[in-house]
Amino acid sequence: MLCLSERTLLPVVLSARELATLGTRLASAAGQVMAAIGSMNDFAFMLAAQFDPNAPLLDPSLDLAETPCGPLRMESPMRATLAVFSDRPLPLMRADLNR
Secondary structure, three states: OEEEOOOOOOEEEOOOOOHHHHHHHHHOOHHHHHHHHHHHHHHHHHHHHHOOOOOOOHHHHHHHHOOOEHHHOOEOHHHHHHHHHOOOOOOOOHHHHHO
């Protein structure tokens, strides 16, 4: 299952368990997720192209997390996530690193 953070677009690939209750668990977040649908679709296409069922799920998660995303001003979800959890927010654009 491909999951995505609405705020940072960080993608995570997880094993799908308890599919019967997945819809109920995610229903409350549906409105917030709509803003990230385009990125989710992009990640799903990339995942389908590179997915290896024998590889650890961490591998495609890390690959997708390094993908530049338009909603993040072409920065990666990994970098955006680090900025959220950092004491000193990291610049979201590479150009900001030179300031």
